[in-house]
Amino acid sequence: MFRFAKTLVVSVGVLMVASTTGQAQVIYGHENSNLAQANKAMMAGELKTASKYFGRAVKANLGEEKMVTALNNFCAVEYAIGHNENAEKVCSQAIGEDRRYWRAYVNRGNARAALGKQLEAEQDYERAIALKPGSRIAKNALASFRANTSTQLAKAQP
Secondary structure (H helix, E strand, O other): OHHHHHHHHHHHHHHHHHHHHOOOOOOOOOOOHHHHHHHHHHHOOOHHHHHHHHHHHOOOOOOHHHHHHHHHHHHHHHHHOOOHHHHHHHHHHHHHHOOOOHHHHHHHHHHHHHOOOHHHHHHHHHHHHHHOOOOHHHHHHHHHHHHHHHHHHHHHOO
C-alpha cells in the first residue's frame, strides 16, 4: 500500500511538472549508502564492518520493506560475531516491524539459544515454521536446536 501511494505521488508530481513546463523531469532516488556498504561487507564476509554499516543504515528512513530486511540482516551479522544480546534486540525490532517475517524468528531463535533462553528460542523456531511451513531453514534450525538441547541434557545427567 505504501509503495502504491509513493508511486502515485511521484507520478502526479511528474505529470504536474510535464504539464507546466512541457517536459517531464525525472528525479532518481539513491539507495542508502550505508545499507549498500553493509550488504557488500556482509557478502564479503567482513562481518564487523557489515555490523557497523547496518547499525547506521537502520537509523535512516529506509521504508518498511527495506527496514525489515536490513534489521534481519543486522541481527544475523550480530549473532555471527557473537553479539547475541544485540542480535536478539535487533531481531525483535524486525519482528515489531513485520510480525510475519519468519526469517527474523529464526535468527532471534539462534540468538536466544546462544543466550541460554531455550524455551524462547524453541518458540521462535516454531513460530517461523508456522509462518512458513515449507521452509527448510526454519525446520533445520529447530531440528538442530532440539538435537543440541537433548545432547546437553544427556551430558548433564549423572
